[in-house]
Amino acid sequence: MNTSSKILDVQGLSVDLLLGSGARRPVxxxxxxxxxxxxxxxxxxxSGSGKTVLSRALINWVARPLEITGGKILYRGEDLVTLxxxxxxxxxxxxxxxxxxxxxxxxxxxxxxxxQIVEKLKAVEPGISTADAARRVVRTLDAVRIPSAxxxxxxxxxxFSGGMMQxxxxxxxxxxxxxxxxxxxITQPLDVTVAAQxxxxxxxxxxxFNTAILFVSSSLGTLxxxxxxxxxxxxxxVVEHQPFEDLLSAPKHPYTANLISDLPKIWEADTRNTxxxxxxxxxxxxxxxxxxxxxxxxxxxxxxxxxxxQHVHAVRGVSFDVHKGDSLGIVGESGCGKSSLSRLLSLLxxxxxxxxxxxGKDIARLNARGQLDLRKRFQLLLQDPFNAIPxxxxxxxxxxxxxxxxxxxxSAIRPKVEQVMQEIGLSLDLHDKxxxxxxxxxxxxxxxxxxxxxxxELLILDETLSALDQVEQTKLLALxxxxxxxxxxxxxxxxxxLGMVRRVCNRVAVMYxxxxxxxxxxxxTFFNPGHPYTRALLSxxxxxxxxxxxxxxxxxxxxxxxxxxxxxxxxxxxxxxFAIEKCATIDPVLTPRAGEAFAACxxxxxxxxx
Amino acid sequence: MLFALDFFMRRIAxxxxxxxxVALLIFTLLRVVPGDPVRIMLGPMVSPSVAEQxxxxxxxxxxxxxxxxxxxxxxxxxxxxxxxxxxxxxASTGGTRAADTFNxxxxxxxxxxxxxxxxxxxxxxxxxxxxxxxxxVPIGIYAGLRSGKWPDRFAxxxxxxFVSLPNIWLALVLIFLVSAKAGWLPAIGYKGFSYAILxxxxxxxxxxxxxxxxxxxxxxxxxxxxxxxxxxxxxxxxSRMIVFHVFRNSLIPLLNTLGIQAVGVxxxxxxxxxxxxxxxxxxxxxxxxxxxxxxxxxQAISILACVVLVVVNILVDFAATTIDxxxxx
Numbered sequence: 001m002n003t004s005s006k007i008l009d010v011q012g013l014s015v016d017l018l019l020g021s022g023a024r025r026p027v028x029x030x031x032x033x034x035x036x037x038x039x040x041x042x043x044x045x046x047s048g049s050g051k052t053v054l055s056r057a058l059i060n061w062v063a064r065p066l067e068i069t070g071g072k073i074l075y076r077g078e079d080l081v082t083l084x085x086x087x088x089x090x091x092x093x094x095x096x097x098x099x100x101x102x103x104x105x106x107x108x109x110x111x112x113x114x115x116q117i118v119e120k121l122k123a124v125e126p127g128i129s130t131a132d133a134a135r136r137v138v139r140t141l142d143a144v145r146i147p148s149a150x151x152x153x154x155x156x157x158x159x160f161s162g163g164m165m166q167x168x169x170x171x172x173x174x175x176x177x178x179x180x181x182x183x184x185x186i187t188q189p190l191d192v193t194v195a196a197q198x199x200x201x202x203x204x205x206x207x208x209f210n211t212a213i214l215f216v217s218s219s220l221g222t223l224x225x226x227x228x229x230x231x232x233x234x235x236x237x238v239v240e241h242q243p244f245e246d247l248l249s250a251p252k253h254p255y256t257a258n259l260i261s262d263l264p265k266i267w268e269a270d271t272r273n274t275x276x277x278x279x280x281x282x283x284x285x286x287x288x289x290x291x292x293x294x295x296x297x298x299x300x301x302x303x304x305x306x307x308x309x310q311h312v313h314a315v316r317g318v319s320f321d322v323h324k325g326d327s328l329g330i331v332g333e334s335g336c337g338k339s340s341l342s343r344l345l346s347l348l349x350x351x352x353x354x355x356x357x358x359x360g361k362d363i364a365r366l367n368a369r370g371q372l373d374l375r376k377r378f379q380l381l382l383q384d385p386f387n388a389i390p391x392x393x394x395x396x397x398x399x400x401x402x403x404x405x406x407x408x409x410x411s412a413i414r415p416k417v418e419q420v421m422q423e424i425g426l427s428l429d430l431h432d433k434x435x436x437x438x439x440x441x442x443x444x445x446x447x448x449x450x451x452x453x454x455x456x457e458l459l460i461l462d463e464t465l466s467a468l469d470q471v472e473q474t475k476l477l478a479l480x481x482x483x484x485x486x487x488x489x490x491x492x493x494x495x496x497x498l499g500m501v502r503r504v505c506n507r508v509a510v511m512y513x514x515x516x517x518x519x520x521x522x523x524x525t526f527f528n529p530g531h532p533y534t535r536a537l538l539s540x541x542x543x544x545x546x547x548x549x550x551x552x553x554x555x556x557x558x559x560x561x562x563x564x565x566x567x568x569x570x571x572x573x574x575x576x577x578f579a580i581e582k583c584a585t586i587d588p589v590l591t592p593r594a595g596e597a598f599a600a601c602x603x604x605x606x607x608x609x610x
Numbered sequence: 611m612l613f614a615l616d617f618f619m620r621r622i623a624x625x626x627x628x629x630x631x632v633a634l635l636i637f638t639l640l641r642v643v644p645g646d647p648v649r650i651m652l653g654p655m656v657s658p659s660v661a662e663q664x665x666x667x668x669x670x671x672x673x674x675x676x677x678x679x680x681x682x683x684x685x686x687x688x689x690x691x692x693x694x695x696x697x698x699x700x701a702s703t704g705g706t707r708a709a710d711t712f713n714x715x716x717x718x719x720x721x722x723x724x725x726x727x728x729x730x731x732x733x734x735x736x737x738x739x740x741x742x743x744x745x746x747v748p749i750g751i752y753a754g755l756r757s758g759k760w761p762d763r764f765a766x767x768x769x770x771x772f773v774s775l776p777n778i779w780l781a782l783v784l785i786f787l788v789s790a791k792a793g794w795l796p797a798i799g800y801k802g803f804s805y806a807i808l809x810x811x812x813x814x815x816x817x818x819x820x821x822x823x824x825x826x827x828x829x830x831x832x833x834x835x836x837x838x839x840x841x842x843x844x845x846x847x848x849s850r851m852i853v854f855h856v857f858r859n860s861l862i863p864l865l866n867t868l869g870i871q872a873v874g875v876x877x878x879x880x881x882x883x884x885x886x887x888x889x890x891x892x893x894x895x896x897x898x899x900x901x902x903x904x905x906x907x908x909q910a911i912s913i914l915a916c917v918v919l920v921v922v923n924i925l926v927d928f929a930a931t932t933i934d935x936x937x938x939x
Contacts, residue, residue, distance in 0.1 A: 061843055093845015105836035108855045110934045119854070124845040156935050172844060303938065306616050 006074075007180050007212050008058065009034040013071035015053055015062060015236075027053050027066065028236045037179065040206065040213045042227025042244070044220060044259070047469055050236040055184040055216045059098050060088050075180070094124040097173035101185035103165035107157045107172075114138070114153030117172050124176055140171045143208070144201055145557070161559055162334070163194035170202065174209055181206075184216045191333040191496055196540035196555055199225045218469075220263060221542030232256050248544060260544070262470065264499045266526065267545045286359075288458055288490045289322040289345070294354030295514075296340055310564050314340035315351070316514040319590070322458075327484065327491045329505035331498060331537065335560060337514035338494045342462040345492070346380040347371065358458075376406050379451035383463040385443035389435050396421075396431035399449045406454065416453060424449040425479065441472035448476070452483065462494045477504055498541045502526055507596070510534045513560055513571045516590060520597035530599030532576050553577075570602070578603055613938050617928060625920035630682070632916040633909070637678050640905050650903050651694045681909070690720040691906040693899075720910045723895060731884070731891030734806050734813070735876055741814035742872075746821035753822065754829025754860070755852070765826055769819035777879055781812045781886045798888050809887045816879055817872055824867040828860040835859075862930045869926030877915050 015028040028050045035041045045051045053066060060080045062068050073080040075096065080088065092098075100106060107116050114137055121133040134153070141149035144167040152160075160168060166186060173181055183202070187195035203226055206213055217223050223230055223244065230247050232240040232255065239253040251257040296315040302308030315337045322328050332338050343349045345356065347363055356363050363374060382388055389398055399417045408416070418428055424445050435443060444464065451459060461480075465473045481504065484491060493505055501508055508525040510518040510533060518531040527548070529535050536556045539549035556575045561567060567574050573583040582602050590598045648665045649656075665671050669680060684691060696718040753765035788808060789797035796805050832838070833856055841851040884893030892911055899907035931937040 059843060061839075089842075089845065089847060092843060098843045100840065102836060106840045108837050108841075108859065109936060110859055111855070120841075120844050120846055123847070123850065158936050176845075303613060306612060306619075 005036045006034050007037055007076060008214075009072075009074040010058070011072045011074070013054075013057060013073060014069045015050075015057055016067050016069050018065040018067055024067075026069075026236055028057065031071070031233075031236075031238055033231055033238065033241070035180070035212050035214055037212055038206070038210055039229070040215055040227050042223035042230040043214065043216045043233055044218065044223055044230060045233035046218060046471075049233045051216045051218070051233055052184055054233065055098070055182050055214065058182055058214065059092055059096050061098075090124065092124075093120060093178075094176045095178050096180045096182070097176070097178040098182045099166075099169050099173050099184065099186050101188045103162065103169045103186075103189075104157070106165075106169055109157050112154045112156055113160070113168050114141075114155075117168075117175060120172060121175055137171065137175055140175045141168075143205065144170050144174075146171075147558070161194075163190050163198065163559060166190060166194075166198055167201070170198075170205070174205060174211065177209055178211060180214065181211050182214045182216070185218065187222055188218070192498065192540040192542070193333060193536060193556055194559070195222070195542070196225070196551060197557065200551065200555070202226065219542055220259065220544050224544045225542060232259070262474075263544060264474075264503055265545060266499050266502045266541060266543055267548060285324040287321045288324050288326075288359060289492075290355075290357040290360075291318055291320050291322075291345070292355045292357065293317050293319050294344060294351035294356060296337075296344055296349065296351050298340075312563050313514050313566060314563060315344060316566075317354070318511075318514075318516050319354075320509055320516060320519055322490055322492065324457075324490055325484065325488050326507060327493060327505045329493045329495060329501035329508045330511060331495060331501055331508060332511035333496065333537075333560065335563065336511040337563075338496075338511055339462060340514075341511070342380065342460055342492075342494050346378065346460055347374070348380075372406070376402075376454045377457045378460075379454065379456040379458070380460045380462065381444075381447055381451055381464040383466050385440050385447055385467065388447055389443055391435060393434075394432050395426070395435055395446055398435070398446060399453055402450060402454050417449075420449050420453045423483075424452065425475075439472075441468055441476070444468060444472075444476065448479070455487070456489060458490045458492065460492045460494065463496070464493075465500065466495065466497065473500070480504065498537060499543075510537065513563055513566060515571065515600070517572065517601070518599045519590060520593075520599070521595075524594075524597045530593050530597065530604035531572075531601045532578050532603070533572050534599075536575075570600075572601075613931075614928070617931070618924070621924045621927070625917075625924060628920055629913060629916050633682070633913050634678055636909055636912040637681065638674055640908060641674050641677070645903050647694055647903055647905055685913075688721070690724075690910040692717040692719050693723060693904050693907055695899075695902045695904045696723065720906045723907065724892060724910060724914065727890060727892045727895045730800060730806075730889065731880060731893060733803075734810055734884070734889060734891055735880065737806050737810035738813035738817060738876065739872070741810055742817035742821055745814065746818045746825060750822045750825025751829055751857075753826035755833065757826070757830035757833070762826065762830075765822050769822050772815050772819045775815060777812055777816050778882060778886060780815060781809070781883060784808055784812060785887070800890050805887075805889070809883045809889055812883055813876065813879055817875060820867055820871050820875065821864070824864050825860065828863040829856060832856045832859045858933065862934055865926045865930050865933075869923045873919055873922050877919065 010031060010033045013028055013031045014026065016024040017027050018024050031054060033041065043051055043054065053062070056062060057068065058073060058080075060073065060083070068081055071081070075091070080091075083091070107113060114134065117137045118130060118133045121137065122128055122130065125133075138149050138153055141153060146152055146164060146167055157165060157168075169186075187198055190198065199222065202213065205211070213226075215223065215226055227244050229241065229243045231238055232247075232253065234255045240247065240251065240256045242252070247256065248260060251260060294315060295313070295317050298312045298314055299309045300312060302310040318337075318341060320328070330338055330341065340349075344351050350364050358374060358378065361370075363371075366374060393401075396414075396417055399420065400413045403413050403416060418431065421428055421431065426442070426445050426449060430438075430442075430446075435446065438446070444467075447464075459480075465476055468476065477500065480491060483489060491504075493501060495501055502522065505522060507519070507521055509516045510525070510529075510531065512533050518525065518529060518534045520529070524530075525534060526538065529538065532554070533556075535549050535554045539547065539551045539554035541547075554577070556577075558575055561571070561574055568587075569585050570576070570579070570583040570588055573579040576583065580602065586602070588600045588602050588604075590600045591604070592598050593604055646661075646665070648661045648668075648670060652661055652664060662671075669677060672680075681691075694717070697716055749761075749765050749768065753762040756762055785797045785808065788794050795808050796802075797808050799805065833852070838848075838851050838856060841855065842848055880891065881893035881896055883889070884891045885897045888894065892914070895907060896911045898904075899911070927937075
């Protein structure tokens with residue numbers, strides 16, 4: 001390997017975190033890596049392994065309380081650690097670009113994106129005229145397939161969706177044709193289909209722009225799609241560095257081996273670990289929740305008309321039944337109406353039309369007394385475990401709160417709370433402590449305990465586990481499975497994580513633009529879906545396994561249409577690669593395919609036969 | 611464009627309602643307080659029957675709401691009435707001239723009195739704003755950029771001192787020291803621009819702390835926004851991020867402070883300070899009108915103050931939405 005092709009060569013880099021009392025804790029220890037032209041180096045590690053510090057150190061963005069204590073970062077032979085600030089500034093943005101995981105806050109919210117990229121271009125390439133810079137920005141916006149680039153050049157960051165904003169940041173990074181791009185977890189906040197689009201785009205661009213990419217991620221499945229070789233980081237040290245395929249087949253370090261074996265398998269035929277095993281015992285049991293053709297419209301101001309209003313169709317005619325003991329997964333991309341649906345189901349809002357029956361009773365018609373009674377049997381768990389717990393109450397008090405509301409006798413409360421805490425896996429020592437300093441997982445357990453203390457019959461989990469890392473997620477899923485087995489409660493998982501849904505749900509509803517487009521059992525959803533959107537979602541799930549759905553064939557371009565102007569006919573047809581004439585005029589309804597499997601697609605039957 | 615139209619139509623309609631309610635409140639309160647304006651107009655020597663007749667002729671015995679309706683009708687035509695007390699020649703006639711009847715024609719029109727006073731008040735208020743901003747902008751920015759360090763603390767202490775100085779005391783002390791003892795600046799009345807400086811300083815001292823706090827807080831807040839550090843990674847210098855982005859975004863809270871707090875404070879203090887300095891602006895006119903129970907002037911100035919506050923707020927909010935487009939949604 002000759003040194004000339006090495007763009008970046010890091011030798012023995014160490015970074016310490018300075019703690020308040022003069023003590024220091026190492027964050028990176030003796031990290032060495034190198035990256036050659038046109039290559040993609042993946043870096044993986046769990047949260048806290050030092051990935052982000054490493055990716056920032058590579059562009060010499062290490063500020064107090066972090067401090068580089070040793071090592072060299074050679075960029076084409078020049079040591080960035082000792083480079084004067086001014087020269088570093090010039091190198092950054094021009095030759096070395098960085099994209100972070102939070103595109104929403106990366107630009108000034110009050111200035112159109114195009115102007116900000118032009119500003120950067122003029123700063124790093126002095127002498128370029130504003131008109132030339134603007135032309136180049138529009139051209140690059142086109143290259144990342146942002147529709148109507150010239151018009152979007154003038155728009156503000158808040159007018160872009162997360163995925164589109166990440167494309168904008170890619171434009172910002174690549175507009176100067178850098179040789180090295182550091183991408184720190186850039187797909188993490190995005191929906192699977194959008195993340196897959198971004199990855200595909202980045203691969204294409206890398207070819208066109210001849211950029212070396214350092215791709216940091218916490219998901220091996222994501223790296224699978226892009227990285228040539230992978231470096232595994234654990235507790236600030238490089239534990240392994242191999243080409244991707246070798247890493248999968250022959251991991252050298254036990255840490256890597258664990259990482260690979262712990263990954264949830266989606267396409268594995270073995271159903272021991274999946275919801276499919278519990279699928280048989282249900283379906284004939286009593287219907288707990290029956291949703292009948294509900295819809296919900298929100299009104300917002302219409303900026304194009306004077307005093308105008310426009311209507312956002314968040315939920316459009318959703319129907320399904322949930323049987324006792326079911327685990328129903330509701331999946332879809334952001335904006336598909338999942339969360340609006342959860343608000344309707346948990347009686348936070350009423351549907352504009354349609355009915356929600358809980359054990360045969362219409363929940364919209366209940367009086368205050370009846371509602372209180374219903375809520376006891378019916379609990380909602382949300383995503384953010386931090387804001388959901390009052391900070392000034394002891395944990396015991398927080399968990400006991402629902403019991404007080406529902407009028408339980410004072411003496412009976414404490415034993416009940418302790419019983420539930422034990423069941424959920426919370427140490428009883430926590431009973432009299434404040435929630436300060438609890439981890440996200442522990443907090444989510446407090447949340448779960450607070451719901452479970454009422455012995456509910458139905459739990460709605462609205463992205464409840466999304467904020468937690470892999471390990472904690474696995475533990476809590478096991479807990480829910482246990483609770484379901486022991487108490488026969490019914491679970492409704494609202495999630496964008498198809499891997500999790502594959503593991504724990506016996507039935508899956510796929511939502512698109514406020515409508516359920518497919519409702520099937522686990523096996524059918526994943527192996528014989530009737531709707532092209534389901535296949536698109538499945539093709540986008542990052543995974544290290546061989547995938548039955550080829551992204552080249554099924555992955556969608558673009559984003560869902562605006563729920564204000566829903567196209568007539570099938571609402572999916574604008575993105576559907578298989579759309580036929582009929583789709584433009586006739587809106588397909590959810591029709592049975594076989595047994596419990598339904599799909600809303602004109603081609604569903606044909607697909608099944610093929 | 612459409613947004614601007616929608617915005618102004620909405621806000622002006624709201625503003626009209628506010629002004630109308632304030633006018634009604636002032637109007638009613640003035641008629642509830644003791645003291646018959648007819649006595650003030652005609653003087654104590656007039657017989658009760660004549661006074662009663664004049665009052666009836668002027669409609670002062672009608673129900674308050676009827677009087678208010680008539681008043682609003684006149685205002686709609688641009689007629690704010692005539693002073694009860696001041697003659698058209700400018701002198702105050704307060705009843706001593708033993709006139710038998712009240713002849714409105716020889717009294718000064720309210721709109722005319724206000725129109726002569728307004729330029730003086732605008733000069734004073736404008737100068738006060740210039741002084742206050744000249745002091746607050748550098749101190750506030752420096753404090754915001756060095757949040758938690760000594761400039762920040764200095765700004766806080768300075769603001770605390772300024773806030774605790776009673777403006778009337780400061781006015782008297784400055785008149786005594788700067789004008790009477792040292793003779794550097796004139797203080798009483800108005801004969802030229804230099805007469806506005808001392809009262810403007812007093813007002814600026816009152817306004818500056820509000821600005822300093824607002825600027826310091828918004829600058830330090832914006833400095834911590836992610837886009838500032840990301841901008842430096844993107845290849846922009848820190849100073850460019852501060853000058854072109856942080857300052858721009860800090861303008862919105864400052865504008866809001868200007869609109870709501872500053873104009874409110876100013877309207878209140880202007881009356882007092884003009885009176886202390888015998889400065890011939892709207893404030894002095896108002897104070898004298900209150901002493902003389904000159905209802906038409908009091909009402910007109912109150913409505914004017916309310917209109918100014920409403921208009922300034924509409925403009926400030928509109929300016930904020932053009933700086934930060936998110937506010938349009």
